Amino acid sequence: MTDLVETETRGSLGLIRLNRPPVNALGQALREAVLGAYHAFEGDPAIRAIVLTGSGRFFSAGADITEFEGGRRHPYLTELIAGLEAGTKPVAVIANGIAYGGGFELILGCDYLYVLPQARLAFPEIKLGNIPGAGGTQKLPRLIGGPRALDLILTGRPITAEEALELGIATHLAPDFEAAIAHIAGKVAAGLPRRRVRDLSVPGEVAELEQAAEPYLRKSRGALATAKGVEGVRMAYSTPIDEGLAWEQETFAALNASPESKAQRHVFFAEREARKVRGLPADTPKRPIAKAGVVGAGTMGAGIAMCFANAGIPVTIVEQNRERLDKGLAGMRRTWESAVERGRISAEEAAARLARLTGAVDLASLSDADIVVEAVFEAMDVKRQVFAALDGVCKPGAILATNTSTLDVNRIAEATSRPEDVIGLHFFSPAHVMKLLEVVRADRTAPEVIATGMDLGQKLGKVPVLVGVCDGFAGNRMFINFNREAQLLIETGALPWQVDRVLTDWGLAMGPLAVMDLAGLDIGYAIRKERAATRKPTDPYPFTAADRLAEAGRLGQKTGRGWYLYPDGARRGVPDPEVEALIEQVSEEKGIVRRPVSDEEILHRCLWQLVNTGCQILEEGIAQRASDLDVIFVNGYGFPRTRGGPMFFAEQTGLAKVAADVARYHAEIGDHWRPSDLLLGAAGKGRGLDATA
Numbered sequence: 001m002t003d004l005v006e007t008e009t010r011g012s013l014g015l016i017r018l019n020r021p022p023v024n025a026l027g028q029a030l031r032e033a034v035l036g037a038y039h040a041f042e043g044d045p046a047i048r049a050i051v052l053t054g055s056g057r058f059f060s061a062g063a064d065i066t067e068f069e070g071g072r073r074h075p076y077l078t079e080l081i082a083g084l085e086a087g088t089k090p091v092a093v094i095a096n097g098i099a100y101g102g103g104f105e106l107i108l109g110c111d112y113l114y115v116l117p118q119a120r121l122a123f124p125e126i127k128l129g130n131i132p133g134a135g136g137t138q139k140l141p142r143l144i145g146g147p148r149a150l151d152l153i154l155t156g157r158p159i160t161a162e163e164a165l166e167l168g169i170a171t172h173l174a175p176d177f178e179a180a181i182a183h184i185a186g187k188v189a190a191g192l193p194r195r196r197v198r199d200l201s202v203p204g205e206v207a208e209l210e211q212a213a214e215p216y217l218r219k220s221r222g223a224l225a226t227a228k229g230v231e232g233v234r235m236a237y238s239t240p241i242d243e244g245l246a247w248e249q250e251t252f253a254a255l256n257a258s259p260e261s262k263a264q265r266h267v268f269f270a271e272r273e274a275r276k277v278r279g280l281p282a283d284t285p286k287r288p289i290a291k292a293g294v295v296g297a298g299t300m301g302a303g304i305a306m307c308f309a310n311a312g313i314p315v316t317i318v319e320q321n322r323e324r325l326d327k328g329l330a331g332m333r334r335t336w337e338s339a340v341e342r343g344r345i346s347a348e349e350a351a352a353r354l355a356r357l358t359g360a361v362d363l364a365s366l367s368d369a370d371i372v373v374e375a376v377f378e379a380m381d382v383k384r385q386v387f388a389a390l391d392g393v394c395k396p397g398a399i400l401a402t403n404t405s406t407l408d409v410n411r412i413a414e415a416t417s418r419p420e421d422v423i424g425l426h427f428f429s430p431a432h433v434m435k436l437l438e439v440v441r442a443d444r445t446a447p448e449v450i451a452t453g454m455d456l457g458q459k460l461g462k463v464p465v466l467v468g469v470c471d472g473f474a475g476n477r478m479f480i481n482f483n484r485e486a487q488l489l490i491e492t493g494a495l496p497w498q499v500d501r502v503l504t505d506w507g508l509a510m511g512p513l514a515v516m517d518l519a520g521l522d523i524g525y526a527i528r529k530e531r532a533a534t535r536k537p538t539d540p541y542p543f544t545a546a547d548r549l550a551e552a553g554r555l556g557q558k559t560g561r562g563w564y565l566y567p568d569g570a571r572r573g574v575p576d577p578e579v580e581a582l583i584e585q586v587s588e589e590k591g592i593v594r595r596p597v598s599d600e601e602i603l604h605r606c607l608w609q610l611v612n613t614g615c616q617i618l619e620e621g622i623a624q625r626a627s628d629l630d631v632i633f634v635n636g637y638g639f640p641r642t643r644g645g646p647m648f649f650a651e652q653t654g655l656a657k658v659a660a661d662v663a664r665y666h667a668e669i670g671d672h673w674r675p676s677d678l679l680l681g682a683a684g685k686g687r688g689l690d691a692t693a
């Protein structure tokens with residue numbers, strides 16, 4: 001093992017370099033090593049100032065979050081920082097790269113900050129449901145004022161070296177390490193005093209903070225960490241620092257133990273885990289992707305092509321004819337223009353993205369593409385024709401991907417002479433925005449094609465999750481059952497606005513009925529008509545009210561009426577007595593005696609449908625792990641990170657209770673509630689779903 005810190009003497013400067021690859025996480029051993037090196041320099045009369053810096057691309061990515069689950073050992077980060085503050089010699093940091101979380105707090109425990117151009121600073125704790133816990137909430141306001149500190153603490157956004165200087169966090173911006181050292185040496189020679197951030201007082205009035213806090217509190221919809229962040233910064237104005245620091249530590253520990261923070265940490269680790277493909281050696285070769293092709297410039301094709309262009313990969317998009325191509329290209333151009341107007345990207349960036357895009361009307365233009373993603377109409381014969389044609393024009397080794405939502409990727413692959421090169425890449429709409437990418441492994445997909453698909457997903461800024469072939473893959477197969485249960489509840493006695501309220505109160509961005517109104521009721525209606533012939537007679541069909549609404553032209557937001565009314569183009573619907581009457585009539589026609597449905601029944605029936613279906617998916621090997629299904633719902637279906645996803649929520653609730661509910665619903669409601677063996681097995685053994693899967 002290499003030394004955790006490297007020390008060096010430069011004239012009267014004592015240099016301590018953090019050296020714990022890959023990210024200089026501040027685990028116990030590193031904290032101890034830094035403190036030891038610091039004390040050695042403090043005690044050395046030849047040293048007049050101490051300089052901390054990092055190795056590689058990192059100053060420090062912060063705490064070692066595996067330590068969050070308990071078993072923290074001395075010296076704590078707070079103790080290390082207090083140690084640095086207690087000495088007599090000035091301490092400077094040269095931030096050579098990323099300084100996040102605890103790394104940033106370590107900086108705030110020092111007197112002077114030199115940022116190198118590649119430095120990035122952030123407090124990402126809020127993303128894990130927490131606030132900085134080693135001085136961040138108390139010291140940053142003292143340094144730059146309450147409102148600006150609040151912005152960094154509550155958004156977790158990283159700032160550049162320039163911004164750190166403008167904000168007054170950095171004292172100097174140096175072109176490189178040696179320039180910083182030379183500058184510090186000059187200052188020390190002239191007599192550099194200590195300048196502890198903890199001794200400063202917050203500039204400005206607390207009223208400014210209250211005003212700045214308001215939008216964050218509103219947007220966070222009651223998130224505990226946001227409220228505590230505000231409280232901490234407010235405290236910095238008037239409370240002695242040691243009291244503030246003690247409050248912050250207690251609050252950090254309490255938030256760390258909260259269900260919201262646990263759930264957010266679960267998602268964080270689940271997203272990392274999802275990248276791993278079981279049985280695929282880490283050194284599986286990946287095919288280089290330097291040029292991409294997309295077939296179809298409709299809703300999805302255009303979004304997918306933008307993903308490539310946004311990620312720096314030149315892409316050719318092919319349509320059936322000029323007119324449709326021009327329409328698609330114009331839409332993409334508009335999307336980039338509006339990103340410029342809203343200040344998301346620069347005009348130069350938009351131009352660079354546009355320059356990576358080529359339009360064509362013949363598949364032969366894709367002959368040099370390393371990957372082609374097909375996004376034409378959802379019809380097997382159309383897709384097979386396209387794949388047979390691609391087989392003819394694409395170079396050997398090109399990956400042929402389909403964005404199908406419902407069709408059998410194996411049958412699509414069979415239309416080519418190279419099924420090993422065929423894979424599903426299931427993007428979600430809008431494809432250039434949504435993070436989720438289901439990477440669909442077909443029976444004959446080659447390992448390196450899977451590895452390349454997963455890798456490409458990350459390069460496109462997506463969260464790729466591996467799934468197998470089945471109707472709806474993992475996400476839609478689960479979500480369809482969730483929606484069906486919502487409809488069943490309505491036929492039983494609930495009303496749309498009750499179902500939506502229960503699920504949004506739980507944390508969903510939108511309820512399922514409001515989502516149908518947004519998407520358009522004609523979409524589901526058309527799919528149901530198409531699938532009517534293949535529907536199992538034993539499956540419940542609770543969509544009669546939805547069908548009647550669609551047939552009556554109540555298509556949702558776009559017609560001003562759907563499940564809800566949208567008077568004067570309102571985006572939020574209001575309940576409609578006509579819909580209530582229609583629902584009551586449908587129940588009566590079906591011989592259902594409507595009964596009051598409790599909020600709890602709504603929540604559990606909707607969520608346990610997801611969980612039971614998810615367990616069946618795991619049993620069939622369609623998904624690798626329960627946590628992957630959580631990743632899918634958080635990134636593709638608007639599920640709140642603060643709940644950790646449906647499978648995690650079920651485990652937190654207790655699988656024994658979930659299994660008992662499912663068994664009861666099976667007896668009382670119908671066969672679509674047949675409990676999955678995996679769920680029963682895990683509940684019976686008292687183990688987690690992934691321990692059993």
Ligand SMILES: NC(=O)c1ccc[n+]([C@@H]2O[C@H](COP(=O)([O-])OP(=O)(O)OC[C@H]3O[C@@H](n4cnc5c(N)ncnc54)[C@H](O)[C@@H]3O)[C@@H](O)[C@H]2O)c1
Pocket residue numbers: 295296297298299300301318319320324374375376377378379382386403404405406426427428429
């Ligand atoms: N819309 C969604 O939310 C969504 C989400 C995930 C996946 N998908 C899947 O993506 C695919 C495309 O869906 P969409 O919503 O973008 O459809 P769309 O109708 O908006 O676009 C399809 C486009 O493909 C073009 N096209 C058809 N045949 C072609 C051919 N032979 N060569 C070139 N272009 C051809 C059409 O002209 C049309 O512009 C479907 O398989 C769909 O199931 C859609």
